[in-house]
Amino acid sequence: MTEAAYLQPPPPDYLHDGHTLGSWLFTTDHKRIAILFALSITFFFFIGAVAISIVRLELVTPAGDLVGDDTYNKLFTIHGIVMVWFFLIPSIPATFGNFLLPLMIGARDLAFPRINLLSWYLYVGGAAFTVLTLLIGGVDTGWTFYTPYSTMFSNTAVLTAAMGVFVVGFSSVLTGVNFIATTHTLRTRGMTWFRLPLFVWSMYATSIVMVLATPVLAMTLVLIVAERWLGLPIFDPSRGGDPLLFQHLFWFYSHPAVYIMVLPAMGVASEIIACFARRRLFGYSFMVYALVAIAVIGFFVWGHHMFVSGQSPYANIVFSFLSFMVAVPSAIKVFNWTATLYRGSIAFDAPMLYAFGFLGLFTIGGLTGLFLATVPIDIHVTDTYFVVAHFHYIMVGGSVSAFFGALHFWWPKITGKLYPELWARAAAIAMFIGFNLTFFPQFVMGYLGMPRRYHIYPPEFQVYHVLSTAGAAVLGVAYFMPLFYLIWSFRHGGRASANPWQAQGLEWQTPSPPPHENFIVPPVVSEPYDYHPQEGPTAGGETSA
Amino acid sequence: MSDTFLKPPFETLERQHQAVSFGMWVFLVSEVLLFAGLFAGYSVYRNLYPEGFLVAGRQTDIVYGTVNTAILMTSSLTIAVAGRAARAHFGRTARRLLIATMTLGLTFLILKGFEYREDIAKHLLPGPSFALAQPGAEIFFSYYWVMTGIHATHVTGGLIAVGRLVIASRRDATWLSGSASEDATALYWHLVDVIWIVLYPLLYLTGRTGHG
């Protein structure tokens, strides 16, 4: 049967399996839906980037000379909303997760292909509301929609912005349901739970968070709409409401949402580090337990966003303690990645450079997170650039680095083309330098007392703001570089073989790009990360470690 | 026969059914968390305004509430038996029971509409002409309207899903025996019933022992 399959002419790859616009817009192929998501989030990435570029330019001088205060508020708000919900949340799961999850477990597609397509259309629906928000003048509440400002006072387009986030939330929930059901029911023969690649585990853990947290945000936004539009008293203190209730509900989603962004990045890092160190991943089962532990404990810590809000001091202590707890599994992961590198034969290809970037920046972001989990320090740096720097180290330094690492690592698989390695390494290094130049000064000025969300500031902070804006310029160039050389590679790049990295994992056992329904011959499952640099690749996986 | 139901990426019908019902369960968990956001707010405000909630709870219409609870529980019975009938290959019985479920669901919504009309006539819609002065009473009714409104949206969604089954099986009622969507639809309908079972004491049984 195997030979017969080889003798037949190969089926067309998924990129050439239909050329009409309809064959893309009505596809149920998870790989094509992943491409649709990738194009959509790239569009929003640049919208969010343009907004923040204007903010950074405005902050070059202490005076408010480029934009006024209202415009400034709208710019950072749209940056936050777009980057969180229209880029980071779907970034790795809806693109690489969508593309790779079925391939990695040896399935022909996700369990519910049509729901997967619906998920993209829901994203587009939410995106339409967001674009509408921009067109009718924007929104100025900050991405957190805090009440009573958002419901009682803001005279900007809060309703359409909230609707956009509400709709895109269902896209997350459906993707999560699909991933969970797929992982449970479509693993190929021999793909036991403890042979799953860590990227699949990270998608599974992320999906749990998506399914359990996102509906709470949806309901919170419904309550915002009910209060603002229908005039029902819910959070309004003048009619007996409690604004802190909003914050509890909002952060019940929005803290776990950070793990929706960073767990997939951890999965990507695990794949890349094992491959380019040519080492079996250190402590595989601990890595799995750590992923699940982070996903679960991540639900218990939301109150650390509310230390100065008037929350009870006893609750502060509890949430502070629980926030320290979540650092334990995160630290296990960082140590295990480092241990994987030990005595590995490390190759410094672009994906590995991004993975190293992730490792270092995530660690800094995580450690400063411990500062912020400590109540007295948090009180000192609340609403300063210290907080801004901290979460950008996690979300940009961590997640976006991993996103670009994944993009380069799986680019040959997704497009069938090789990217220009030299350019890619240059972009990776520029991104790392630009990132640190942008955000490290923010730690310093935040600790010195520069508050966030102000467009006018005392002149003594100017040096940090100028450094930060210069870094943002480098970062901007670094983000544009892949756009150009990857488009070039897609047209003119050399043909990629099925497994250009000699990587382990079922996705490398099918041609690049894979055909419709993924596998021409059934893939052979082996132990995960079975890298043996001395012996060369082994089949079957029954060899000793 | 079974080929008509087997859809890629699945290789066996059994596995496909398992995936659909498990997928629906996972979705239902997200629905539970959706309503949890409301239950949490309700509890917080009930704790802040115990008196206001008792006074306001007395104003909801217990007759509509109780009759509607009974109707929804009965619709849960009909759709549960419909599933058992479908699996035992009594396709026509199953289809009739699905139609009965839809009728009951529609009755629920119509009664809810009448109840809303009376609520508005009694000035129980929060706003400048709201009937009760007790602090917290207005918040109770905010939750009343949002909770019942979101629940009614779910009933409507359930009606569409059951209606889809009824239409799909119009030529061949045996279709219900093989399709996995029958099971998933029934699970969704039951959850909508369960949510109402929890809403009922919160909205209709509150403050009944008091006066006024």
Add this chain to the structure above:
Amino acid sequence: MDETSRRCEIWIRPLLTWAALCLLLALTCTLAYVPMGSANLPISLVIAAVKAALVGAVFMRLFKNNPINRLAAAAGPVWVFVMFLLMFADYFTR
């Protein structure tokens, strides 16, 4: 087993469950009018939980179901519990 008895059999357990649900509804509605002070609410919620459990166990067939479906069903209440626990950790200690 002939067809009539098979037709009857599919009704037995759901009908019994429905009868129990109706009894519990009558009970909770009646108890709501019995002055018990602060006990009224917990009692009505316990009855609601029993009713919900009946629907889950029999109508939704959790009683004899795939363990994985039961695990999914348990996740909902567990997470709601976490939400309430930590939220009221704030409200009850302010």
